[in-house]
Amino acid sequence: MAEIRIERITKRYPGTLALNDVSLTIHDREFMVLLGPSGCGKTTLLRLIAGFEQPDAGAILLDGRDVTDVPPGKRGLAMVFQSYALFPHLKVADNIAFGLRMHHVSGADVGRRVGAAAELMQITRLLDRYPMQLSGGQRQRVAVARALVMEPAVILMDEPLSNLDALLRLQMRAELKRLLLEARTTTVYVTHDQIEALSMGDRTAVMRDGSILQVDTPTAVYDHPSDVFVAQFIGTPPMNVLTGRMGERQVEIEGHVVAVDTQDGFRSGEEVAVGVRAERIEVSHEAGDGALPAEVGVVEPLGSHLLLTLALGAQSLKVATRTDFAVKPHDQVWLRPEQGSIRLLGRANGD
Amino acid sequence: MSTAVATRAAAVPGRRVEPGRLLLYGCAVLVTLFMLTPVYLIALAAFSPPQAIFDYPHPLVPVGLSLENIQFFLTYQGIGPALLRSLAVGALTVVISLALGCPAGYALARYWFSGKDLAQLMLVNVRAIPMVIISIPLLVTFLEWNLYDTVASVALVHAAITLPLTILISASVFLRVPSELEEAAMSLGTSRVGAVLRVVLPNSVPGLATAALFAFVTSWNEVFVAVILTLRGPTLPAALVQQLAASPLAFRFAGGLCLTIPAFVFIFFMRPYLFNAFGVGGK
Numbered sequence: 001m002a003e004i005r006i007e008r009i010t011k012r013y014p015g016t017l018a019l020n021d022v023s024l025t026i027h028d029r030e031f032m033v034l035l036g037p038s039g040c041g042k043t044t045l046l047r048l049i050a051g052f053e054q055p056d057a058g059a060i061l062l063d064g065r066d067v068t069d070v071p072p073g074k075r076g077l078a079m080v081f082q083s084y085a086l087f088p089h090l091k092v093a094d095n096i097a098f099g100l101r102m103h104h105v106s107g108a109d110v111g112r113r114v115g116a117a118a119e120l121m122q123i124t125r126l127l128d129r130y131p132m133q134l135s136g137g138q139r140q141r142v143a144v145a146r147a148l149v150m151e152p153a154v155i156l157m158d159e160p161l162s163n164l165d166a167l168l169r170l171q172m173r174a175e176l177k178r179l180l181l182e183a184r185t186t187t188v189y190v191t192h193d194q195i196e197a198l199s200m201g202d203r204t205a206v207m208r209d210g211s212i213l214q215v216d217t218p219t220a221v222y223d224h225p226s227d228v229f230v231a232q233f234i235g236t237p238p239m240n241v242l243t244g245r246m247g248e249r250q251v252e253i254e255g256h257v258v259a260v261d262t263q264d265g266f267r268s269g270e271e272v273a274v275g276v277r278a279e280r281i282e283v284s285h286e287a288g289d290g291a292l293p294a295e296v297g298v299v300e301p302l303g304s305h306l307l308l309t310l311a312l313g314a315q316s317l318k319v320a321t322r323t324d325f326a327v328k329p330h331d332q333v334w335l336r337p338e339q340g341s342i343r344l345l346g347r348a349n350g351d
Numbered sequence: 352m353s354t355a356v357a358t359r360a361a362a363v364p365g366r367r368v369e370p371g372r373l374l375l376y377g378c379a380v381l382v383t384l385f386m387l388t389p390v391y392l393i394a395l396a397a398f399s400p401p402q403a404i405f406d407y408p409h410p411l412v413p414v415g416l417s418l419e420n421i422q423f424f425l426t427y428q429g430i431g432p433a434l435l436r437s438l439a440v441g442a443l444t445v446v447i448s449l450a451l452g453c454p455a456g457y458a459l460a461r462y463w464f465s466g467k468d469l470a471q472l473m474l475v476n477v478r479a480i481p482m483v484i485i486s487i488p489l490l491v492t493f494l495e496w497n498l499y500d501t502v503a504s505v506a507l508v509h510a511a512i513t514l515p516l517t518i519l520i521s522a523s524v525f526l527r528v529p530s531e532l533e534e535a536a537m538s539l540g541t542s543r544v545g546a547v548l549r550v551v552l553p554n555s556v557p558g559l560a561t562a563a564l565f566a567f568v569t570s571w572n573e574v575f576v577a578v579i580l581t582l583r584g585p586t587l588p589a590a591l592v593q594q595l596a597a598s599p600l601a602f603r604f605a606g607g608l609c610l611t612i613p614a615f616v617f618i619f620f621m622r623p624y625l626f627n628a629f630g631v632g633g634k
Contacts, residue, residue, distance in 0.1 A: 050538055051538075071542070072538045073538060073540035079534070083529060083531055085534070087532060087535070087550055087554075089550075098536065098549075099540055102536075102539055102540035102541045102545070146539070150539065
């Protein structure tokens with residue numbers, strides 16, 4: 001039970017501005033994902049919430065209480081580290097019990113809660129081992145158990161799945177999501193993996209160069225990216241970004257006119273960056289009203305769909321279509337963006 | 352003679368071995384022989400019957416093992432107390448050196464502070480000050496403090512000698528304990544000091560043991576300060592220096608062996624940590 005309010009946080013390191021006037025409110029019991037490329041400040045923000053770092057300006061509030069100067073152990077939050085940070089000299093049971101003992105929980109309660117946490121994470125039979133004797137996936141379970149056993153108001157996770165192999169990561173992703181939903185804690189989860197961000201979070205804060213670019217639900221971040229960076233950082237493949245010239249409720253791309261719903265504050269005649277998702281473009285062999293001619297470059301069958309790389313005049317874009325669409329390189333095809341799928345992302349060549 | 356043996360020994364396992372590697376191993380064998388041969392000869396003489404020392408040609412393998420020399424040495428007047436004193440000075444040196452060196456090493460490993468590079472450089476440079484120059488002022492000071500000719504005075508100076516390396520070794524040991532472990536402990540409710548005591552130290556025991564051994568052996572072998580600062584209560588090396596010229600050859604061999612063995616024990620434990628200790632400036 002905790003709402004986290006980050007108010008105008010600035011953090012400098014020698015030579016870099018790690019966080020630049022960042023504000024963010026994370027609601028009680030919300031699963032917030034901080035997403036961005038390495039060096040964007042997401043981990044710094046997490047460490048500030050944890051209390052390992054002090055901001056140069058700004059404040060952090062937990063349930064309205066200013067905790068900026070409160071040491072980490074007194075903030076009532078638990079953290080799962082990327083490296084798991086299990087204590088090598090302690091058995092699994094003592095690792096999990098560490099926090100409880102630091103908080104002077106009575107011996108019987110420690111045993112009961114450690115047992116419950118171990119059962120929850122299905123590591124009961126590992127309690128007598130040392131971390132060195134565990135696999136990566138098992139260590140990760142111990143690390144989560146050590147955090148959950150504290151029944152913290154807030155759980156912070158720093159890329160907890162990044163050291164697992166692909167299959168295990170897929171399993172843990174779903175399991176973590178279920179566990180954290182059941183634990184009913186507020187969760188702040190740092191990742192550079194956009195699929196993790198989309199699949200796990202209630203909301204995602206996309207960061208770059210020490211600033212938050214967009215905070216939204218996964219669907220909104222995916223469908224309505226705030227700018228070119230977000231559009232291209234999220235999704236596989238990334239959103240197509242084309243350059244066009246703004247008209248009256250229409251954009252001219254490579255000499256072809258595409259209708260748009262809004263003007264979004266852009267003036268006619270301006271060069272704009274236009275975004276459209278690969279799966280929201282219809283592709284066919286027949287010309288039609290408002291269809292754009294394109295030449296097929298690469299055809300990639302991906303099992304569930306076919307990914308085409310196409311040349312639209314001098315610009316390149318990707319389109320996803322059904323696997324039964326018969327096409328080969330150098331074919332001429334016609335593209336029709338779905339109604340309402342075109343996004344105006346900003347001025348061309350600006351950020 | 353030993354050179355020829357070494358070359359042949361290195362060449363024997365030579366099925367398609369890279370020349371560079373062969374050269375490396377050859378050099379390693381040579382260096383090892385260079386270091387071990389005198390020790391072997393001393394040990395040989397120490398464990399031979401007293402008369403055997405004057406045999407010619409001298410046998411290179413033990414003939415008739417005897418503890419007579421060692422026994423003679425250990426029971427010689429003043430040697431027993433000197434040995435105990437050396438142990439006491441060594442132990443006290445270890446305690447002072449670790450008590451002061453560990454916190455300093457932790458600071459170097461975990462914190463950035465202005466003048467850090469200079470501080471590290473100065474630490475190493477302390478070794479460059481010749482003991483001869485400061486020995487007289489030290490002597491005067493200890494006389495004033497009524498510490499002259501005591502175990503404490505020798506241990507204090509030995510601690511000063513060993514402190515730079517204790518600091519560098521402990522810094523490198525602490526650097527190897529991920530700071531995330533400390534942060535994890537802190538986020539689970541303990542303070543930084545608590546995290547150091549409960550998490551960092553238990554995971555640093557082998558490395559700190561090495562630093563302790565280093566301090567002990569340095570103190571054990573140190574002659575100059577011990578001679579200057581003691582008169583009636585010398586340490587073992589100081590006692591040896593005082594009596595060496597006037598003692599029989601067998602006595603010298605037995606004494607030499609007793610002084611050498613701790614150094615070898617120390618090097619055995621120190622080996623895995625030594626290189627990293629000097630690379631501490633990396634962070």
